[in-house]
Amino acid sequence: MSSVISDSFSIYGEQITSRLLIGSALYPSPAVMADSIVASGAQIVTVSLRRQQSAAAGDDFWQLIKDTGLKILPNTAGCHSVNEAITLAQMCREVFATDWIKLELIGDDYNLQPDPFALLEATQILFAEGFKVLPYCTDDLVLCQRLADAGCEVLMPWGAPIGTGKGLLNPYNLKTIRERLPDTTLIVDAGLGLPSHACQALELGYDAVLLNSAIAGAGCPVTMSHAFKAAVDAGRFAYRAKAMPEKDVAAPSTPTMGMPFWHQQ
């Protein structure tokens, strides 16, 4: 087993050690956001750019995020078409000077479910334009395979719909994707509510989790941020330690030899 310090994962060649990616929306104030980000130990913060925040308009808020010194992963939240997503990705590249883009393309407004067809199309176009694409996708194996074939080194399947806090709705699907795409960096994105959800994702062998509402919407975001950091560490240690096999029949951990006969059945 490699040492704790050398345990990292890759995002397009960049080695990342913190397995918690944190969002920057919905906090009670920018000050609480900054404290929560620090408490999370995250190295990557996601930001959602809106048209009205381009160039100078959003400068003060972006400066607060840039001041954290973390790597910025812009997303295309709220986009419904391939063209919208590409325009926003281009704006993000200019504002944040990064070729990383978390590609979010919504196909259904009620559960904010990604549109798999448009997602694949936009991914191909963005790769051709020189972007490094991190697609937010559903937990569908074939979609994930197609995205990987298109060149994605990182995939971000959902745990549950955005903002629901329901945790991993389909651990079986997530586990299958992990097993079938062993060389792809996998990050569970969206739907987490509790630290135990994040822990479970890491136990399944996912490289990291990305979350926002679970921390920003907590009664005390900074404390919840600590909790998620601990949970992600726990899950990762558990994965590396390899869990004992599950059994249907009890196996005593104390040997019965030497036990008085009236205690035995």
Place this chain on the structure above:
Amino acid sequence: MSYNIAVVGFGLTGRLTALELSLKHNVTVYEAGDEQALDSAGRVAAAMLAPLAESVFCEQDLALMGLDSIKRWPRILAQLDEAVFFQQQGTLVVAHQQDKGDLQSFIQRLKPLAEHQGHQLTGLQISELEPELTGRFNQGVYLPCEGQIDNQAFYQASFNTLKQRNVSFKFAQQVDVASLNLQQSFDYIIDCRGLGAKSVACKLRGVRGEVVRLYAPEVDLTRPVRLMHPRYPIYIAPKPNHQYVIGATEIESQDKGAATVRSTLELLSAAYTVHSGFAEARVLNIQTGLRPAFSDNRPQVSQQQNVISINGLYRHGYLLAPSLVADAIARIK
């Protein structure tokens, strides 16, 4: 003792400060715009006085300050030459089925303020409070201590009253507080510039808000209705003459440009889903404003020699300004 005092900025805090000080001192008001102060956040606001609802998102001390401010408003309005609409009949908070979870967490996080607290309502109780909402919602919260004022009427009436009191006005004057202090012989300068005070030393940011004003003769709500919304609280605030203010969005941006279609759709569809009578309402205007905020979203009253500053009221202008202005004025010895 009577002083020569400059009030810089003629938005909400500037007006309240000038009203208070002009009873006793010689006041000169400086404003970058005209008497309308079109750039001021208080002009665009829904002008809610909602300490309980805001207690969900802000610290207890600010919510209590809001409670104190509500008590001050009737006395402030009583000194004006014209009547300004002020109401304290509570707020009704409702949620659509898909936002029930948000309503539950809102209820859990309401902080009791002294003897004031929220009361959970059934659908029947909602229809008793607001008969026109019968059958629309089966769960809600009533926040009895809350209120609102008509900010447009307040802006007009405060200006008229101050004119009568011989306050001198210097409009279209973008002044630098430090040099004003050197050039003029003011005993005190009260800096009420809001975002106009932004500088390297004063780390303010603007938080964009968009607000729609409607004329809706077919809608008869008697008190503000707050609708749970995934991104920002939306108020439907009834003002006199069947006018309704629907607001506000909250976007981390200093773009003062016209409202977007997305924001307009969100605000108007929120209103329409609460009351279908809004379908035939007339859109009087859609305005955009920038709320001045510090990074912790808390207001500050500060003093450097004879310059006293009030700033960073964020989304709590009408809720907190009377108390903050009283705090600032108490520093004048």
